[in-house]
Amino acid sequence: MYKYLKFNVSRKQRRIIGWAVFTAFFITVGLPLMFFYYWFDAKxxxxxxxxxxxxxxxxxxxxxxxxxxxxxxxxxxxxxxxxxxxxxxxxxxxxxxxxxxxxxxxxxxxxxxxxxxxxxxxxxxxxxxxxxxxxxxxxxxxxxxxxxxxxxxxxxxxxxxxxxxxxxxxxxxxxxxxxxxxxxxxxxxxxxxxxQSDLNVYGKVSSIENGNINIEELNTAIVNPRVNFEMQSHARYVSKGQQLWIENSKGVVNGKKYSGTMAIDTILYSSYGLTVSSINAILNNPLKQFNQTISLNAYKIATDDFYDYNIDSLNLRYEAANVDQKFSANIELNDANLNESLNLVNNNCSVGLNINSSKQGRLFYGGLRGSCNFYLPVNQASFNLRGKLNGANTQLTGTYSHKDIIPELEVTAKVAALDLSKFILEEHSNQFLPLYSDASRLPFNWISIIDMKAKMFFEQLKLANLTLNNFDTELSVQKGQLNITKLDAGVYGGKLSGHAQINKVKNGFDISLANTITGIDLKRLFSNLFNVNAIIGSADLLINTHAESITNYQDLHKKMNGTVNLSVNNGGFSGVDFSLFLSPENLAAFQNRNVMMTNFTRLQANFSFVNGRSEKSQINFNSPTILANGTGLISFADNSIDYKLQVSSILPLNMQKIKSISIPVEINGELFSPKIYIQNMTLNAESGHQRNKTYKSGKRRGG
Structure with missing residues (x-):
């Protein structure tokens, strides 16, 4: 080959080729290098x-x-x-x-x-x-x-x-x-x-037409220790107006507590700032006991400095539901501001609340307006609201946070006349029942879906038959346990004070009560609790009881453990009238008396319950002419009574010269419809001789 070239290429041709190579090298390499290095001008x-x-x-x-x-x-x-x-x-x-x-x-x-x-x-x-x-x-x-x-x-x-x-x-x-x-x-x-977030955006341009750049697949991912976002969008850049449009963004949200979907309609970035037309998100947190859902809708979010964002309208809805109840809170903000720290400040806030029962319909509702501030990095909110709850004028201030699975609420409330009667309605009934007969479930399932601390004052709080006046309370809910540390209210014409604890357990609730009630109308109390009108008077009660695994109102007394002390002044009870024995002439009328009432100056009763039974309860009462004491069984568990009383009557001067009467009384049968027996009555004469007679009363109902 070399010989062939040597033989066929002349010296002139070799020179031409050499200069051509040198010229090409000088043009393609030498000139750029000379221009770049030798003629380089830093200025x-x-x-x-x-x-x-x-x-x-x-x-x-x-x-x-x-x-x-x-x-x-x-x-x-x-x-x-x-x-x-x-x-x-x-x-x-x-x-x-x-x-x-x-x-x-x-x-x-x-x-x-x-x-x-x-x-x-x-x-x-x-x-x-x-x-x-x-x-x-x-x-x-x-x-x-x-x-x-x-x-x-x-x-x-x-x-x-x-x-x-x-x-x-x-x-x-x-x-x-x-x-x-x-x-x-x-x-x-x-x-x-x-x-503490990582953001990644990547994509590929699909076409460039007339200076406009189209991106078919724009992928955005935000990774945070608490939540991750992944979205896909379409985008286009309009070079003439220097505008970047991001449209039809759809994706998923995954967190430790919530997961769901998110959609953003349009995002516009230009020399004037950033505008987002609408954001919609639905997040779910399914738990074994209840499901939680958060829905977010925001419209026209705009900024010109990327630090302060104005939001025309934002709607946030929270729902928590189980088989029995559904709680929902709807928050709407207008003309809100979101600052660089992700604090959302708003003075035009409206809040709607609803609690619905699957069996009883709407139990609680309300509408409030005022200021709502949200501190998104710490999942916290504060509020100052006025409005109505179940028709009652209400003022609320407090904070709400959702740092864990269970949200936390701290609130101070002042409420006028609030009616919560439907919480105590019996299933399929429009009539209120006395507590003793009410088999409906206790309305405390909500304590498992929220933790809270509250200070509340109600001018009046109506709970079916029970009405509390000037009700002042402080309570806390933590991990399914409700602690009422302060409980002051006017009730049944008297005063209630004390504390209580309700603990959610697998099969129901454990409830402990420690209350003092003074000066109440005993007839109103017994009528509401037991549908009993047999006893009247002004009473003081000391209650220290607890019940375990209860599910309905009847369990409150049927599973009761602890003590109840009762003191009644200037009262009376029906079923027998021991005043008949103040005059022997009245004894013949005993069997024919239709309405019988024994009045007393003071009554004392002490009950010690074990699973709804007080086997050795004691009672005594007296008046200027009567002294009585007794002991026996009172059982809420099986609705029975077995009681023995010894009644002594001091008679005034009489022709028969009877000084006093000793009356043994037996009471047994149904608790609130017992039979009363009087036997072996002893007449004590002034001469010291005694004469015995026996009397028996018929069945007497306590009502």
């Missing part, structure tokens, strides 16, 4: 870089070097670039920038940047907050400058800082590829340091 390059920024509103200072370097070919190296606003505040600082140049353009003596790699880019929050940094660059200049054919952009170590030690965005990375092709790709990832 010109500085001006090229500075001209890319908006010179009317910003000034650019390059304190570092501007020099030619070899980086993926030939590149311009710039270091220590700083941008200042009109007030000489530092807006942006770039540690280093490598700008890879187009080799063919260097041949003809021009700079055309193909690729840029920034390292150490820092934006300063204080200056940015008062600056429309969307106009930081002069886009018209860029479109016709050395950067117009940019194909790739890389930014590493991108930060947005609040101070030297406080980062808002940290360690961000931005990659843009194939910018001058029909389908560029990009990726942006950074840390939101304040919110």
């Amino acid at each position: 010109t390059v500085r001006q090229i870089v500075i001209s890319q920024f908006d010179k009317q509103n910003y000034s650019v200072q390059i304190d570092g070097t501007v020099e030619p370097r070899s980086w993926h070919g030939l590149s311009l190296f710039i270091s220590d670039l700083t941008v200042f606003d009109k007030r000489n505040q530092k807006i942006l600082h770039i540690n280093t920038a490598n700008c890879q140049l187009s080799w063919p353009e260097l041949i003809i003596g021009r700079y055309k940047v193909k690729r840029i790699a920034f390292n150490g880019v820092t934006f300063y929050r204080d200056a940015l907050k008062s600056t429309n940094y969307a106009t930081l660059f002069d886009y018209n200049t860029i479109a016709n400058s050395e950067f117009s054919n940019l194909n790739s952009l890389s930014v590493t170590n991108l930060n947005l800082i609040e101070s030297a030690a406080t980062y808002i965005i940290r360690d961000a990375n931005l990659q843009l590829y194939s910018l001058n092709s029909k389908k560029p790709t990009f990726h942006l990832g950074f840390k939101l340091a304040r919110y």
Whole structure:
């Protein structure tokens, strides 16, 4: 081969080939290298870089070097670039920038940047907050400058800082590829340091038409220790208006407690800021005992500085439901403000509350207005509201937080006349029943779906037959346990004070009561509790009882353990009239008396219950002419009584010269409809002789 070439190529031809190779090398390599290194003008390059920024509103200072370097070919190296606003505040600082140049353009003596790699880019929050940094660059200049054919952009170590030690965005990375092709790709990832979140955005351009860039698949992921977001969107960039539209965003939300779906209609980013047309999210937290759902709808969220956001309308709905009950709270905010710390402040807030029973319909409802503030990073809210609950004028202040599975509520309330009667309605009945006959379930399932602390005052609180006046209470709910630490109220014409505890257990509730009731109308109390009108008087009660695994109102007394002490003044009870024995002449009328009542000055009764039975209860009563005491069994568990009384009557002067009568009484049968027996009555004469007679009463009902 060599011989063939040597034989056929002349010296002249070899010279031509040699000069051609040298010329080609000089043009393609020598000239670019000579232009780049020998004729390199740092001042010109500085001006090229500075001209890319908006010179009317910003000034650019390059304190570092501007020099030619070899980086993926030939590149311009710039270091220590700083941008200042009109007030000489530092807006942006770039540690280093490598700008890879187009080799063919260097041949003809021009700079055309193909690729840029920034390292150490820092934006300063204080200056940015008062600056429309969307106009930081002069886009018209860029479109016709050395950067117009940019194909790739890389930014590493991108930060947005609040101070030297406080980062808002940290360690961000931005990659843009194939910018001058029909389908560029990009990726942006950074840390939101304040919110301990990682954000990643990546996508691929589907088409570029008339300067408009269309992105079919824009993927966004936000990773947080508490919640993760993943969304897909369509996007388009309108170069003429410098507007980025992100549309039809749909995705999923996953957290430790909630998961669900999220949709965003339209997001517009432009030189005027950011506008979001609507956000809709539905989150669920299914638990064994109940299901929780949060629905969020927000409309027209706008900002021009990316620190303060205005929200035209926001609606938040929370629901918690189990087989028996459903609780819902609806919060609507208008003209709200969301600041950089994700604190949502609003003075035009309306709240709606509803508790519905699957068997009894709506049990509780309300509508309130006032101010609501939300502190999203800590899942907390505060409120100051006025309105009506079940028709009662109400004022509420407090905080709500949802840091764990169970939400927490701390509230101070002042309420007028509130009617909660439906909580005590028997199933399928429109009539109130006495507590002793009421088999409906206790309305305390709500204590398992919320923790709370409350101080509440009710001018009047109506609970079916029971009405509490000037009801002042303090309570807390923690892990399914309700503790009422303060309980003061006017009830049945008297005064109630004490405390109580209700604990949710697997098969019902454990309830403990420690209450003192003074000066009550005993007839009203017994009528409401037992449908009994057989005893009257002004009474004091000391109650110290507990019951375990109860499910309905009847269990309160059928499973009762503890003591009840009763003291009654100036009262009486029906069933027998011991005043008949004050005159022997009245004895013949005993069997024919239809209405019998024994009046007393004072009555004392002590009961000690074990599972609804008081086997050795004691009772005594007296008047100026009667003294009685007794002991026996009272059982709520099987609705029975077996009691023995010894009644002594002191007679006035009489013709028979009877000084006193001793009356043994037996009471047994149904608790509130017993039979009363009087046997072996002893007449004590003045001479000391005794005469015995036996009397038997018929069946007497306590009502």
